[in-house]
Amino acid sequence: MNRSTLRARGARxxxxxxxAFAAIGPATAPVAAADPVVLRVxxxxxxxxxxxxxxxxxxxxxxxQLSYNLLVDFGxxxxxxxxxxxxxxxxxxxxxxxFHIRDGMKWSDGQxxxxxxxxxxxxxxxxxxxxxxxxxxxxAGYIDPGLADAGVKAxxxxxxxxxxxxxxxxxxxxxxxxxxxxxxxxxxxxxxxxIGDATFTAPLVGTGPYQAxxxxxxxxxxxxxxxxxxxxxxxxxxxxxVIYKTADSMVQALKAGEVDYIHGxxxxxxxxxxxxxxxxxxxxxxxxxxxxxxxxxGTGTGNTIPGGGPSTPALLDAAFRDxxxxxxxxxxxxxxxxxxxxxxxxxxxxxxxxxxxxxxDKPRTFDIKLAKQKLDAAGYKLDASGNRLDKxxxxxxxxxxxxxxxxxxxxxxxxxxxxxxxxxxKVTTQxxxxxxxxEKVLPPEADPKAGYTADYDIELWGWSWNVDPSGExxxxxxxAIGSSSDSQYCNPAFDKLYDQQLAAPTDAERKAIIxxxxxxxxxxxxxxxxxxxxxxxxxxxxxxxGWYNVPSNGTPMFTYGTLGYTQLTDATIVTPPPATEAPAAxxxxxxxxxxxxxxxxxGDSTPLVIGGLVVVGVVVGYYLMRRRQGxxxxxxxxxxx
Amino acid sequence: MGSRYLGRKLAQALGTIFAxxxxxxxxxxxxxxxxxxxxxxxxYLSPGKVxxxxxxxxxxxxxxxxSVSVDPPAFSINPRNQLTSYIGATFSxxxxxxxxxxxxxxxxxxxxxxxxxxLLIGFGEIIAIAVGLAIGSYAGWKRGSLTDRIGSGIxxxxxxxxxxxxxxxxxxxxxxxxxxxxxxxxxTVGATYGSFVxxxxxxxxxxxxxxxxxxxxxxxxxxxxxxxxxxxxxAEDYVTTARAKGxxxxxxxxxxxxxNAMLPMVTLIAINLGYVVAGAITAEVVFNWPGLxxxxxxxxxxxxxxxxxxxxxxLSVTVVLANLVADLVYAFxxxxxxx
Numbered sequence: 001m002n003r004s005t006l007r008a009r010g011a012r013x014x015x016x017x018x019x020a021f022a023a024i025g026p027a028t029a030p031v032a033a034a035d036p037v038v039l040r041v042x043x044x045x046x047x048x049x050x051x052x053x054x055x056x057x058x059x060x061x062x063x064x065q066l067s068y069n070l071l072v073d074f075g076x077x078x079x080x081x082x083x084x085x086x087x088x089x090x091x092x093x094x095x096x097x098x099f100h101i102r103d104g105m106k107w108s109d110g111q112x113x114x115x116x117x118x119x120x121x122x123x124x125x126x127x128x129x130x131x132x133x134x135x136x137x138x139x140a141g142y143i144d145p146g147l148a149d150a151g152v153k154a155x156x157x158x159x160x161x162x163x164x165x166x167x168x169x170x171x172x173x174x175x176x177x178x179x180x181x182x183x184x185x186x187x188x189x190x191x192x193x194x195i196g197d198a199t200f201t202a203p204l205v206g207t208g209p210y211q212a213x214x215x216x217x218x219x220x221x222x223x224x225x226x227x228x229x230x231x232x233x234x235x236x237x238x239x240x241x242v243i244y245k246t247a248d249s250m251v252q253a254l255k256a257g258e259v260d261y262i263h264g265x266x267x268x269x270x271x272x273x274x275x276x277x278x279x280x281x282x283x284x285x286x287x288x289x290x291x292x293x294x295x296x297x298g299t300g301t302g303n304t305i306p307g308g309g310p311s312t313p314a315l316l317d318a319a320f321r322d323x324x325x326x327x328x329x330x331x332x333x334x335x336x337x338x339x340x341x342x343x344x345x346x347x348x349x350x351x352x353x354x355x356x357x358x359x360x361d362k363p364r365t366f367d368i369k370l371a372k373q374k375l376d377a378a379g380y381k382l383d384a385s386g387n388r389l390d391k392x393x394x395x396x397x398x399x400x401x402x403x404x405x406x407x408x409x410x411x412x413x414x415x416x417x418x419x420x421x422x423x424x425x426k427v428t429t430q431x432x433x434x435x436x437x438x439e440k441v442l443p444p445e446a447d448p449k450a451g452y453t454a455d456y457d458i459e460l461w462g463w464s465w466n467v468d469p470s471g472e473x474x475x476x477x478x479x480a481i482g483s484s485s486d487s488q489y490c491n492p493a494f495d496k497l498y499d500q501q502l503a504a505p506t507d508a509e510r511k512a513i514i515x516x517x518x519x520x521x522x523x524x525x526x527x528x529x530x531x532x533x534x535x536x537x538x539x540x541x542x543x544x545x546g547w548y549n550v551p552s553n554g555t556p557m558f559t560y561g562t563l564g565y566t567q568l569t570d571a572t573i574v575t576p577p578p579a580t581e582a583p584a585a586x587x588x589x590x591x592x593x594x595x596x597x598x599x600x601x602x603g604d605s606t607p608l609v610i611g612g613l614v615v616v617g618v619v620v621g622y623y624l625m626r627r628r629q630g631x632x633x634x635x636x637x638x639x640x641x
Numbered sequence: 642m643g644s645r646y647l648g649r650k651l652a653q654a655l656g657t658i659f660a661x662x663x664x665x666x667x668x669x670x671x672x673x674x675x676x677x678x679x680x681x682x683x684x685y686l687s688p689g690k691v692x693x694x695x696x697x698x699x700x701x702x703x704x705x706x707x708s709v710s711v712d713p714p715a716f717s718i719n720p721r722n723q724l725t726s727y728i729g730a731t732f733s734x735x736x737x738x739x740x741x742x743x744x745x746x747x748x749x750x751x752x753x754x755x756x757x758x759x760l761l762i763g764f765g766e767i768i769a770i771a772v773g774l775a776i777g778s779y780a781g782w783k784r785g786s787l788t789d790r791i792g793s794g795i796x797x798x799x800x801x802x803x804x805x806x807x808x809x810x811x812x813x814x815x816x817x818x819x820x821x822x823x824x825x826x827x828x829t830v831g832a833t834y835g836s837f838v839x840x841x842x843x844x845x846x847x848x849x850x851x852x853x854x855x856x857x858x859x860x861x862x863x864x865x866x867x868x869x870x871x872x873x874x875x876a877e878d879y880v881t882t883a884r885a886k887g888x889x890x891x892x893x894x895x896x897x898x899x900x901n902a903m904l905p906m907v908t909l910i911a912i913n914l915g916y917v918v919a920g921a922i923t924a925e926v927v928f929n930w931p932g933l934x935x936x937x938x939x940x941x942x943x944x945x946x947x948x949x950x951x952x953x954x955x956l957s958v959t960v961v962l963a964n965l966v967a968d969l970v971y972a973f974x975x976x977x978x979x980x
Contacts, residue, residue: 038831046939049743136690197697197744217742217753218931218939220830240831245926245935248809252817252824435672435944446688483688 036237039544039568041557042250042262046218046243050200052180053139058464058558059221059241065562066223066239067206068180071099071118071163074561077354077551078467080175081561084118084207085163094170094505099163106228107183109205119157120184122165126152128192139196146177149470149502169503171510176468181207209566210239219243234566235544254279254538261539263558266407267339270536278542283341283534284555285352288464290412291345292400292528294321297443297454297481297488305444308453311399314380314390315457321525322364323374327419329366334531337411341536345529347518348476349469352532352553355507356469358515360522368422375423388424397426401441402460403434409460412530416460427458437461445482459486462533467560473498473517476526489526535559545571646972654965661957665950666727670704672944698740699723731954737947741940747951750936755955757827758925758932761848762917765855770910772856773863778902780864781871782894793868800861804924808854812927815850822849825929851928855921859913866909870902877901904975908967915963916956 045059052064073083085099105113125144129135135148150173156164167174183205190198202221203213209231210223223239242259244250251269254262255276265273270281295310297303314320330344343351351357380388380396387395398420402409410431417427432440441459442452465471474480477498478490497517504510521527537555539547546569547556556564695701703719710716730737736747773796780792799807816824823829827847834840874880875898883897922934933952940948 035833036831040830048741049745051743054743132689134689137693141690199744216931217745217750218935219827222831238831242826242830244825244929246929249812249825249927249929252812253826255817256820256824258823258825258829433942435942447691483691 037235037570038238038240039234039236039261039565040240040242040259042242042244042253042259043558044244044247044250044264047215047221047241050202050204050212050215050221051139051196051198052182052200053143053196056140056142059243062241062558063212063215063221063223064180065208065560066210066565067204067208067212068182069207070179071122071177071181072175074467074550076548076563078560084113084181088175090172095167097165097167097174099165101161101163102230103161105207105230107185107205107207108211108226108228109183110228111183111185111205113181113183113207114160115157115163116160117184118163118181119155120188121179121181122147122152122155122163124190124192124195125179126155131192138192143179145470146179146466146468149468150174150177151502152177170505171503172507173468173470173502176466178466178468209234209562210236218245232566235546235568235570236565239565251538254540257540257542259540260544261537261557263535263537263555265536265538267341267536270341270538271339273538278540279538280541280547281536281538282549282555283536284549284559285343285350285553286464286533286535287350287352287466288462289345289348289350289529289532290406290408290460290462291530292416293441293459293461293487294526294528295441295454295457295459295488296321296490296526299488300490300492305453305455308455309443311457312390312394312396313392314396315398317378318524319378320375320380321528322523323371323378323380324420324423324425325364325525325528326367326371326374327423328416328528328530329419330531331366333412333415336415337408338531338534341534343532343534345531346522348472348521348527348529349514349518350465350472350532352551353465353467353469354551356511356514358511358518361519362523368419371423382424386424387426395426396424397428398457400427400429400458400460401432401437401456402429403437404431405434406462413460441486443482443488447482454488460530461486469514470502473501473514476521487526489521489524491520491524494520541571543571544568545573647969650965650968654961657961658958661961662728662731662954665953665957666724668953669944669946669949670723699726702726727950731950736951736954739940739945739948741943741945741948747947750948751933751951751955754931754933754936757930758934759917761851761924761930761932762855762921764848764852765859765921766910766913766917768852768856769859769863773860774867774906776860777864777867778871778894778899781868781902782875782890782898784868784872784875789868792864796861796864796868798861799857800865802858804854804858804921805927807857808851808924808927811850811854823847825927827931851924851930854924854928858921858924862913863906863909867902867906870905871898874898874902904971907970907974911963911967911970912960915960917959 043059043062045057047055047059047063048057049055049060050063050067052060052068055061055064069084071084072080072088075081082102084101084105086102088097088099090097099115099118101115101118102113107113107117125135125138125147128138128144129148131137135141135145138144151167151169151171152165152174153168154166156166165174186205187195187198202215203224204211206226207228207230209226209229211226212221213224214220214222220243221241223241225233225237242253244253247262247265247269250259250262251265251273253259254273265281270283273279273281294315296316297305297309299316310316334340334342334344346360346363347358349357375388379391383389383393383395390396400413400417402413410429413427413429417429420427437459439452441454441456442450443454444452446452463472463475475484476487476489476491477485477495478492479495481488481490494517497513497520501510501513501517504513535555535558537557539556541547546567548564548567549556550559550561550563692701700723703722705724706719706722708715708717708719727737736751738744739747739750742750776792776796780789780796783789812824815821823846825847827844828840829843829847832843834843871894879901880893880898883893888896922938924930925932925934926938933955936948937952939945940952
């Protein structure tokens with residue numbers, strides 16, 4: 001009896017709770033307009049921020065590229081094409097550039113976009129470089145190096161239609177600076193010190209083709225057509241970047257037609273997708289590589305690290321590293337590890353940077369016998385039991401570490417351990433998480449108090465790069481030891497060439513120097529670039545046509561520029577959907593439930609939560625009520641006890 | 642006596658939560674790898690920038706209020722340290738700012754992921770409890786019968802299957818092949834809904850497969866324990882008495898055996914409900930469900946201390962509370978416990 005009363009009370013409470021939840025539910029539901037054309041793009045990266053200065057992820061770059069323009073954009077072959085500026089010219093002395101800002105251009109909120117915005121955006125980077133006496137300080141540190149490398153000293157915008165930039169060298173690198181132009185009327189109160197921490201809440205205001213209007217972490221970023229975009233308006237009214245936790249789920253979604261494009265499949269998945277109807281796969285050359293970085297700490301300086309550093313002085317010997325280079329069969333790595341998708345590694349400028357890449361003057365081939373001969377000749381003999389000895393007669397055993405971020409790393413490591421084993425060199429491999437590995441390769445220079453010891457022999461990891469090659473050259477400079485260097489390589493001659501290439505007045509002269517630098521690193525081999533990775537993407541051809549690779553050996557999306565989005569057309573053109581009304585849909589402001597105004601932070605799941613609770617409340621309440629009635633109805637039975 | 646029992650349990654719960662707050666702090670800082678290194682694999686990274694970031698995130702302050710060093714012998718008191726500022730902020734409800742999501746408040750990051758998990762696992766638990774108890778009690782009652790063998794067999798198989806093994810075939814069959822349900826996500830991205838009901842239907846379609854996965858995965862443990870519990874009560878004297886009175890088999894099961902067999906289940910259910918928030922990481926990953934499980938995995942690899950601390954605090958508090966509730970309910974149901 002007691003329990004029945006309790007149940008009844010519980011039922012009443014739940015019922016009223018259900019009603020209460022119903023009462024606080026949304027009073028109005030969004031009303032559907034004509035269905036907009038939505039392009040859905042899948043990726044496995046969870047975006048970190050919409051702040052272009054602070055994002056570290058490819059997906060974050062994609063978001064800001066769609067929303068903002070660069071002063072000078074990237075064309076089909078990554079050449080400079082009009083962006084925020086529609087033309088430019090260089091002064092006779094090469095130290096001053098005049099950029100003509102597009103006439104009558106408007107921000108997506110309708111405000112005029114002028115040279116003032118361009119100057120404001122560039123000035124942020126210039127201030128940061130000046131105040132910090134170096135670059136790499138603005139936000140996450142990826143934006144200002146572009147201007148620092150280009151030697152930009154000052155900008156002037158006394159005329160609203162032009163921006164004049166002065167540089168301290170006469171190079172052309174100013175045309176490849178990856179720096180978004182953001183609206184001054186919105187961000188004008190921010191400075192170089194604060195912009196990195198500013199909250200870029202969707203909807204963003206930009207001049208790019210699609211504006212980010214909503215972002216839910218772990219779920220999606222939504223973009224809507226910018227009605228004021230100056231270039232070709234894309235066919236899609238809306239672009240949604242959908243975030244997946246695993247590539248498997250993403251592939252299934254593509255097959256089911258839930259997304260139109262996926263970025264970052266693996267070789268098996270790509271092969272399986274090839275036989276699917278209406279799906280096309282693309283293996284685009286990635287602007288990056290996978291490498292073995294040898295720990296050469298102490299080269300030239302003779303410095304050692306107590307309790308750390310390379311386990312054998314042989315690693316400091318270029319002849320030793322060169323010999324090892326003959327023992328790596330890169331073709332096998334590409335075939336077996338990458339499933340054939342990728343290019344054989346050689347120099348440190350990826351071949352996708354066609355303008356700068358050179359093949360090595362003295363290429364190595366896979367030849368174990370030759371590797372052995374070279375080791376013998378360099379003074380590394382075998383002992384009686386077949387172990388390779390260093391010059392102090394200690395057996396050489398190398399410790400190879402790799403991060404857990406890529407399944408291909410351990411596979412490649414197995415092959416390499418086998419090949420090196422044939423030379424009499426034992427390799428132990430270990431997978432570490434990226435954070436641990438990142439610290440493991442740091443030498444004391446990084447922070448004398450932190451106790452870093454660079455305690456490794458080989459680091460197997462990868463990098464990806466910008467359009468301008470300065471980044472991949474930078475990590476081999478002496479002053480990169482303690483920060484980005486993972487080979488601890490130091491060669492003053494290389495450093496000198498680095499400064500020269502920055503100052504080279506023409507691209508041809510610059511390329512000659514960069515070619516020299518690529519050969520130095522290839523010959524001295526602090527790095528063995530194993531392969532240039534490929535981006536494995538796939539897309540559906542039944543809804544959108546006009547897929548366009550940027551550059552021609554790249555992929556349509558997650559690359560440089562936004563041509564892949566704006567060139568898309570209707571694949572069902574025979575019976576065009578009511579897409580003609582699209583601009584109107586694009587002009588409507590973002591739906592009311594965005595992260596910016598949701599307040600509670602629960603985003604658009606709030607009504608569902610309430611709905612769900614109402615349902616539960618009512619169902620449980622009803623059930624308990626029934627139980628109570630049931631109990632009352634059989635009271636006679638109870639009485640029998 | 643009742644209030645003393647209550648007081649003791651409450652004090653225990655509070656003590657546990659405080660210990661967890663402390664443990665949370667130590668645990669994540671003991672992991673190798675620091676956040677600023679994980680976040681900034683940048684070719685241009687300078688030591689100055691690293692210092693700047695450490696300062697902005699408060700990582701430059703000493704970890705503990707007191708530092709002792711043996712060589713050279715030194716002892717210092719640090720008024721500005723990570724531990725006390727963490728404890729102070731936590732108890733004032735400030736969970737800090739996410740490193741990974743560049744300064745988004747942790748409460749906001751967790752808030753976005755909280756309800757999806759609660760809905761998925763909460764509904765999953767309800768279904769699993771109902772079905773599991775039904776299967777378990779019937780199988781236990783009809784011990785040795787064909788139903789028992791099939792029911793227990795299925796329960797054991799489901800109990801031993803990880804979520805992704807259950808989930809992946811469901812996706813392949815019902816989403817990719819038959820197209821009845823979407824493969825993943827919580828709502829159709831970018832959809833505009835004519836009405837709230839449309840949105841609810843869309844949500845329901847997305848929920849179906851993950852919910853099925855979670856419930857299938859949970860049914861096993863409930864039915865197995867319920868079965869053994871029923872078998873135990875079957876041998877009790879009061880069951881024999883009830884039979885002797887001439888009650889039907891069904892009446893004996895539903896009025897006498899089942900309520901008594903529920904006693905151990907109450908504890909199990911209450912404790913399991915504590916884990917609702919912890920979610921089912923693999924199920925969330927397979928179905929791309931934007932919940933706390935996937936948030937935790939992402940935060941872990943980014944060494945996002947504030948988010949990790951926030952999530953773990955939330956998880957531990959719910960588990961402690963669920964245990965407290967279990968204790969109280971148990972005491973209410975079974976007077977012997979109170980004394």
